Amino acid sequence: QSVLTQPPSVSGAPGQRVTISCTGSSSNIGAAYDVHWYQRLPGTAPKLLIYHNTNRPSGVPDRFSGSKSGTSASLTITGLQAEDEADYFCQSYDSSLSGVVFGGGTKLTVL
Amino acid sequence: QVQLVESGGGVVQPGRSLRLSCAASGFTFSNYGFHWVRQAPGKGLEWVGLIWYDGSNKYYADSVKGRFTISRDSSRSTLYLQMNSLRVEDTAVYSCVRDLGTYPASYFDFWGQGTLVTVSS
Numbered sequence: 001q002s003v004l005t006q007p008p009s010v011s012g013a014p015g016q017r018v019t020i021s022c023t024g025s026s027s028n029i030g031a032a033y034d035v036h037w038y039q040r041l042p043g044t045a046p047k048l049l050i051y052h053n054t055n056r057p058s059g060v061p062d063r064f065s066g067s068k069s070g071t072s073a074s075l076t077i078t079g080l081q082a083e084d085e086a087d088y089f090c091q092s093y094d095s096s097l098s099g100v101v102f103g104g105g106t107k108l109t110v111l
Numbered sequence: 112q113v114q115l116v117e118s119g120g121g122v123v124q125p126g127r128s129l130r131l132s133c134a135a136s137g138f139t140f141s142n143y144g145f146h147w148v149r150q151a152p153g154k155g156l157e158w159v160g161l162i163w164y165d166g167s168n169k170y171y172a173d174s175v176k177g178r179f180t181i182s183r184d185s186s187r188s189t190l191y192l193q194m195n196s197l198r199v200e201d202t203a204v205y206s207c208v209r210d211l212g213t214y215p216a217s218y219f220d221f222w223g224q225g226t227l228v229t230v231s232s
Contacts, residue, residue, distance in 0.1 A: 033215065033216070034218075045224055048211075048218065051211070051212075052218070091156075093214075093216070093217070095215075099158050099170065100158035100161070100215075
């Protein structure tokens, strides 16, 4: 069981908006540790999508955005495209565990 | 281009040892810290540990502390994971990951494809 909780799956039609949640606790996200998001396409290594809660690396479309509030964070994808179909996971740090922690991952299906 | 290529995985009996390597290329190896991350079959990602850019600090997950050791050789641009006293629950794909942040504010910009370690009698 992952320290950070994500929904196992989400889906949306092309052009729609989807949001993936990442719920933590007072020892990780709630303790002001930043959240980072990754996209993993089938058979490929994860790609950094969002860092420090809201920042996009160069080359990541602005359709991808991140937010954080309290003990949770969210990844929002607008204008959904077929190529967005992938697994998405969040990552942070946990002070009780003294280590990096991950979400269990969310599979996005584009209908 | 940046590449991280792991090797050294395989099948090993419980209680035995194995050393994984991660060969880096396409960037200045000594400028970055690195982590090892693993994913057991059907499970989520689990952080294994980290070594600072200069090797001066290392941190480990409780599940591997005292059994696993991370090291690096800048002359070879290679990261290592020495795994001793292996357990069945250590079975996983192990990946090396480049840290773009500063621990504990780590985040990862490049991941290797991983090498499979199977611990079984």
